Amino acid sequence: MVIKVFVATSSGSVAIRKKQQEVVGFLEANKIDFKELDIAGDEDNRKWMRENVPGEKKPQNGIPLPPQIFNEEQYCGDFDSFFSAKEENIIYSFLGLAPPPGSKVKKSPEEASSLPNGDVVGEAQGTREGTEKAEESGENEAQKEDNEDAGNLAESQEKNKTQGMKQHFNYLPTNQTQPNALAQS
Numbered sequence: 001m002v003i004k005v006f007v008a009t010s011s012g013s014v015a016i017r018k019k020q021q022e023v024v025g026f027l028e029a030n031k032i033d034f035k036e037l038d039i040a041g042d043e044d045n046r047k048w049m050r051e052n053v054p055g056e057k058k059p060q061n062g063i064p065l066p067p068q069i070f071n072e073e074q075y076c077g078d079f080d081s082f083f084s085a086k087e088e089n090i091i092y093s094f095l096g097l098a099p100p101p102g103s104k105v106k107k108s109p110e111e112a113s114s115l116p117n118g119d120v121v122g123e124a125q126g127t128r129e130g131t132e133k134a135e136e137s138g139e140n141e142a143q144k145e146d147n148e149d150a151g152n153l154a155e156s157q158e159k160n161k162t163q164g165m166k167q168h169f170n171y172l173p174t175n176q177t178q179p180n181a182l183a184q185s
Contacts, residue, residue: 001071001072001096001097002033002034002035002071002072003027003032003033003034003035003069003070003071003076003095003097004034004035004037004069004070004071004072005020005023005024005027005034005035005036005037005067005068005069006037006039006045006049006066006067006068006069006070007020007024007036007037007038007039007066007067008020008038008039008040008066009038009040009041010040010041011040011066016065016066016067019066019067019079020066020067022079022083023067023069023079023082024036024067026086026091030091032095032097037049039066049064049066049068050063050064052070052073052075053068053075053078054075057075057077057078064078065078067079067082069081069082069095071095071096071097074096076094076095076096077094081094082094
């Protein structure tokens, strides 16, 4: 499978050029096989790209801007989708590729629960319900941990504030008279 990156080599937009460079640079750096297809100089590439970007992924004006990424004929996404996948460390899943052997790449939730042919693991309805309940309980556990962490943070901040005040008053010179002592004289 070859990744296709549709670019505009003569784009006047600096933002588009930077996005294209980031995608191409990342693929080159990670030795991912890809083909760069110019939509500025080849009307067939431009037409194919525009026709194959899904409707819900097209901007309001209906004309998708480069870079657009495909795995053969399968649409992967635009730059924003690519960037998100890169940040979440699920780029191979995003591209529809198997991670290289020995890599510590996370699988996306969709990839973890689907087979290569697109079928969902455990097609039975009961299995899906069980998974949803397990995910909900996992979310509840995460929320409890977050609440505990917030409580610990507040305690820690209060303790640091108190210690800071004690240290401040301990550093006063011993020969300095306290304000109350002056008032009584």
